Amino acid sequence: MQVGIDSFAAAFDDSSLAVSDSDRLRGLIEEIEYADKVGLDTFGIGEHHRRGFLDSAPAVILGAAAARTQHIRLTSAVAVLSAADPVRVFQEFATVDLLSQGRAEMVVGRGSFIEAFPLFGLDLNDYDSLFAEKLDLLLKIREKEHVTWSGKYRPPLNGEGVYPRPLQNPLPIWLGVGGTPQSFIRAGVLGLPLMVAIIGGETRQFRPLVDLYREAGRRSGYSSDRLKVGVHSLGYVAETTQEAIDDFFPGYARAMTEVGQERGWPAITREDFDGQRSPEGALLVGNAEEVVEKIIHHSKALGDISRITFQMNAASVPHEKLMKAIKEIGTKVAPPLREELSGD
Secondary structure, three states: OEEEEEEOOEOOOHHHHHOOHHHHHHHHHHHHHHHHHOOOOEEEEOOOOOOOEOOOOHHHHHHHHHOOOOOOEEEEOOEEHHHOOHHHHHHHHHHHHHHOOOOEEEEEEOOOOOOHHHHOOOOHHHHHHHHHHHHHHHHHHHHOOEEEEOOOOOOOEEEEEOOOOOOOOOOOEEEEEOOOHHHHHHHHHHOOOEEEEEOOOEHHHHHHHHHHHHHHHHHOOOOOOOOOEEEEEEEEEOOOHHHHHHHHHHHHHHHHHHHHHHHOOOOOOHHHHHHHOOOOEOOEEEOHHHHHHHHHHHHHHOOOOOEEEEEOHHHOOOHHHHHHHHHHHHHHHHHHHHHHOOOO
16 A cells, blocks of 8 residues: 655644745645655645645646655646646646656546636536546547647647656556546546545445446456555544644644535534544544554455545644654554555
């Protein structure tokens, strides 16, 4: 199993917002560099276009990290392909791949926020069709240097070359999904590895959707080895469970309540948080031993997963504590997971 960190470069409370944007980004690069040092497999940068987030240009951040790291894979988490030009996205991540000597990946998706649509002059009614068309073009660009293509939302390509070409052939592209069955089926039909964002509820409830993905992939002729499943979860690891709870809960409650207000969700309570920390709940918050046990349980519930990524900064945890959590995950969580789930 691969173990990694995802970041949205986000700040939600007064103390985290008080840190300058420059210092926050410098801290983020330090976190990626340290994740590489302690042996983590991946570091992903999200994409948002709203106040408090500094990840509107993830390829730029990953390019900076490429020069400071040696082994860790650098990925989007996710790139909002619906609001982007697939040609430009491919060029950006091919450049990251060259800078990193073949360590770049893309996780592409539709995005869970909608602010990119008015920002880039897009119609929200085209939410899914935009993504489907742009994903089709992105995969064709990955396949061929010269592409002939036409669609509804972008001017056609008539054999123009797309450069640079990445070091990896093919450049890894994962499909990031939430809870829409059609998205799981689409990933299977295309034979793309699947990254499932599970930020609430019970992780085992996603098993029918994962089964849809695997069945669609098998019917489309893809081997089980190609149909990889990863999980992106909110999580945080400290030396003790109480320390992890004390560090994570206040910022988590604030962030989830803020997002929930936009979507009509109720405010997060401590009872909700404790329920999500239960063995079946989605949150990976605790000491290393119990988090390892929970991930193994989730992997079995979903029929084996090949990658788990922790999203920690939704809780506005200070940089110094994030560095300690990265050490815990790299030295105490990842090794036993790799040993226990070495067949994934």
